[in-house]
Amino acid sequence: MPPMKRAVVTGLGFVTSIGNSREQVLRSLKECRTGVELFPDFAGADVPVKLAGTVKGFSFPTPEFEDWTYPAEYQLSREQLRPMTPNALYAFCAMQQAIRAAQLMPEQVANPRTGIMCASAGSMWMAYHNFHTMVTRGVSRCQPMAVVNSIPGSLYINLVSCFKLKGGSLGCSSACSSSAHAMGLAVDLIRQGRQDIVFVVGAEDCNKFSILPFASIRALSVQADPEKSPCAFDVKRDGFVGTGGASVLVVENLEHARRRGACIGAEVLGWGQASDGYNVIAPDPNGDGLARAMKQTLQDANLKPEEVDYINAHATSTPIGDISECRALRQVFAGGKVPFISSTKSLTGHGLSLAGAMEAAFCCLALQEKFTPVSAHITELDPECKGLPIVTRPIADAPRIALSNSSGFGGSNVCLALRRWEHGE
Secondary structure, three states: OOOOOEEEEEHHHHEOEEEHHHHHHHHHHOOOOOEEEEEEEHHOOOOOOEEEEEOOOOEOOOHHHHHHHHOOOOOOOHHHHHHOOOHHHHHHHHHHHHHHHOOHHHHHOOOOOOEEEEOOOOOOOHHHHHHHHHHHHHHOOOOOOOOOOOOOOOOHHHHHHHHHHOOOOEEEEEOOOOOHHHHHHHHHHHHHOOOOOOEEEEEEEOHHHHHHHHHOOOOOOOOOOOOOOOOEOOOOOOOEEOOEEEEEEEEEEEEHHHOOOOOEEEEEEEEEEEEEEOOOOOOOOOOOHHHHHHHHHHHHHOOHHHHEEEEEOOOOOOOOHHHHEEEEHHOOOOOOOOOOOEEOHHOOOOOHHHHHHHHHHOOOOOOOOOOOOOOOOOOOOOOHHHOOOOOOOOOOOOEEEEEEEEEEEOOOEEEEEEEEOOOOO
């Protein structure tokens, strides 16, 4: 059996609450700048939620694509825009960035050896609009692309068409671990030699239709001060703040990347996944599923626990979820060195299906630029976090190996392991 190929990251793209470019996101992470603010969509007195990690530079006042605005640097035709959802437009822009960063030529993108793994819950806003039109005005009044922009698969459908992709394509749906699963599957495709390049895309809408349903299970913060919430690991945390946007990673076969002289940002050493088998919504209180996913990842990556320098925690700022993750971390790193830990969601908000890809990309930045992201808004750590090195202020540390954790409804857990790429390797 031939040895497995090595998977590296050669490009990143961002449309997020903390910036719409690599440079903006890097500055926000280093300077601990929040992307959370009061959200006009939540202004009504009957809405208990007030904050969101807003995506700047984009506007979707109506479901009609002619009314949408987005940064002028991105050019889309009417044919491309017509079947799109907001999250697909975010992803299109982030894809353009990632392609430029990876210095890919059109023939390398539109190639049978180049695939795409996507993750999104779809656009509930567009689905609502299209079904409402069908029910109240009749099928004949629905726009022709309604079936395309009403389904979760709309993301990969649009991107495959826009970028003329010819390799494998797939949309992953495992709640908040979806794009982490997409990353893991992309790595497997590279390792097995099935593809030379795989785009990993996580994207979500940022509106009341994508965020407010979580208020019914009391998972959202009701704070109105973006300087106080979200606050993962803090004793006063009261739920997560939703966000949207898109993040794209170009995952590539190391040999292929070297042949074309690509700039390598990080190596993906391995990944793991495990289920809680506990509840449809609540995580296992002891964190057993996430602990197994982390242990699988260390085994897959041939790493010892003490070799890990930093963990980008899933930590959404929910009372139960953060404690569960702390207990999982104690299981994996019991009796030895515990890596630095932070939750970048305290700056961005929780991106749902987007979160895994976005935070894996943040890890790539942290490794490449040699800094450790801060877990924001902490004034008093929960006693459950005692003894864990949670980063509450900037520190002088340059991580070499990082883990990125993701967990979703149904107890779906994914962990990714990444390593800094040293020049000359």
